[in-house]
Amino acid sequence: MVLLVSLASYYTASLPFMSKLHLSPLIIGVVLGILASPLFRQAQKTCDKAIVFSAKKLLRLGIILYGFNITLQSIVFVGFNGILLSLVVVVFILAIGYFIGVKLLKLDKEITILVSGGSAICGAAAVLALESSLKSEPYKGIIAVGTVVIFGLVGMFLYPLL
Numbered sequence: 001m002v003l004l005v006s007l008a009s010y011y012t013a014s015l016p017f018m019s020k021l022h023l024s025p026l027i028i029g030v031v032l033g034i035l036a037s038p039l040f041r042q043a044q045k046t047c048d049k050a051i052v053f054s055a056k057k058l059l060r061l062g063i064i065l066y067g068f069n070i071t072l073q074s075i076v077f078v079g080f081n082g083i084l085l086s087l088v089v090v091v092f093i094l095a096i097g098y099f100i101g102v103k104l105l106k107l108d109k110e111i112t113i114l115v116s117g118g119s120a121i122c123g124a125a126a127v128l129a130l131e132s133s134l135k136s137e138p139y140k141g142i143i144a145v146g147t148v149v150i151f152g153l154v155g156m157f158l159y160p161l162l
Helices: 002-014 016-021 025-042 044-067 072-104 109-120 124-134 138-161
Strands: none
Touching: 002 016, 002 025, 002 044, 025 044, 025 138, 044 124, 072 109, 109 124, 109 138, 124 138
16 A cells, blocks of 8 residues: 555655646645545555555665765765754754753653654654664554654644745
C-alpha cells in the first residue's frame, strides 16, 4: 500500500494540471494516504508487519540515502557561520521543547525528548534515531512520530499560504 501511494503521488504530481499548482508528491502522498486509510483499517491485522517494516527499515534506508545528498562541498559552502547557526537553532529548539514539555505540560521525559528532537532536527527520522538511542518503549516513538508528522503536515499546508 505504501508503494502504491508513493507511485500514485509521483504520477499525480507529474500531471500537467498538477504541475501548474506546484504541489509536491509529498503533499499529494499525504492526501492519498488519508484517503486510503479506510482500506488500512480493514486490513490492519494483515498489514502490521509491513507497517513495522516501512517505519523501521524503509524510513531508515531513506534517511541514509538522503544523507548521501550532503557532500563535503555543501558543508564548505554553508561555512562555519551556517553550521554554528544550525547548531544554535537545534539546541534552542531542544531546550525550549524540553522546557515546555516537561516543566509546563508535565509530559513524559522520553516523549518530550523525542518530539523536541524531531522538531529540532528533521522530523520522524530524528525521532526514530533518538528512539533507538534512548531505548524507549515503542509506543513513545509512535506518539512522537505522530506528533511531529501532524505538526509538519499542518506546516506544509500553511507555509505556502503564508
